[in-house]
Amino acid sequence: MKAPLIVALTLAVAAAGCSTLDRSLPSRTSSFIPNTQLRLTPGYTTTPEKLIYFAGAAYVAYLVLDPMAPNWEIEEAKLSDDTYFLGMKKMRTRAGGEGEARMVFRRRAEQLARAGGFAGYDIVSYSEGIQSDLIAQRVGEGVVQLRRGMQ
Template sequence: MKTRLIISLCAVALLSAGCKSSGTGGFSLVTNSKLALGTAAGAALAIHLIYDPLAPNWEIEETRLSDDSYQLSMKMKRFHTGGAGEALQLLKRRALQLQQEQGFAGYQIASYSEGVDSQTLSTRRVAEGTLRFVRHEVADSFALNGSY
């Protein structure tokens, strides 16, 4: 975040420096170019700080309910340009990561819901899911348990 802020401030400083003389007999579309350039740079900086295009679209809060179950609560950022339908995909991706990290054979989505959280300034998409992980014995669909 600090590097983006420093880069943004350097860009504003470079843009606002401009040329000292406009030349002779030139044609200008903007009468007060310093004001227009400063306003445009300030607006661009404000949009970048509010929108932050490099930030992830979703923030995930993970709660471990027991040894083999988790609850994931996801909130989408307020200002975005896409990713509204990613919640289930994100839940499955995180479930697969947890499954591989902890050595489970599979997972089941016990519950899943999506909604919209209305607040004063704007709304944001929210999703919640409960995951239950299964061990090798439970995941064996033919009940052979390794005897084949």
Template sequence: MGLTGCAQERLTSAEIAREGAAVAGSALLLSDSSLGVSAANAATGTGATAATASTPTSAPISHLGLLRQLGGAALVAYALYDPLAPNWTITVQPESEAVVRLVLTMRSLTTGGNGESWRIFQRAAQKVTEQRDAKSYQLLSYEEGVESTRPFAQRYAVGTLRLVY
């Protein structure tokens, strides 16, 4: 009974088997309050099932339900963050036959990558130069900053190139 972490006094072997690995895995995540143990019960040494008229106790939480909620929250966080998505999106805007404008925008939710815009811009400029069969490029302008949009700020970098043929 101690390993299952349940707030019930006695469990049958079928109940223990039904909870299974979910109970053992979630035992580390649970606190006394989630098991229905109040401060009054902890002080007197009684469990969550011993309810007195003066101290109400909370209902025990199903460990399987708790794991489902945590899994759902993790799935929502993964969908919002998406760690496999690239940090920067690059847009190539031709202004004339020899002049190209590169616009880099960083995704809103990211961990790190704040100082890499110049290196990514250089790689993108080199790639555009190779794709258009130019010998090299000449940097006409470059600007980077942070656009304060709501709910999240977004880094950007903008540069203009003249392709040398």
């Protein structure tokens, strides 16, 4: 209910702001970005063009590095009622992680056991390594069998 109201208000404010803009288009020899100086601090001035370049570079860096993304991507396949295959890939842009794959594998196995009401799990097979592409990537995979029994 609130979302359509917020969208409508945002559009109204944007339309009101557009009505105060100079509507003349720049000539073929000029730029859309004004040739002015912006004083950011008393000792530093820059141009809007440089700010746009820096903002664009920062946005691209954020898309590539994404600090909020999880380090590991886990793909799982249910092989039977109590058996799962877990395939894991670490983000290519993060360094380190030696020994981390097994911990992530065990954590996911524990989550599957708890969610299904199982007493625990057994690791049927497990392997990890580095996949060599243009940028190397840590990988791990294994099969987990969930144990029934008393908790």
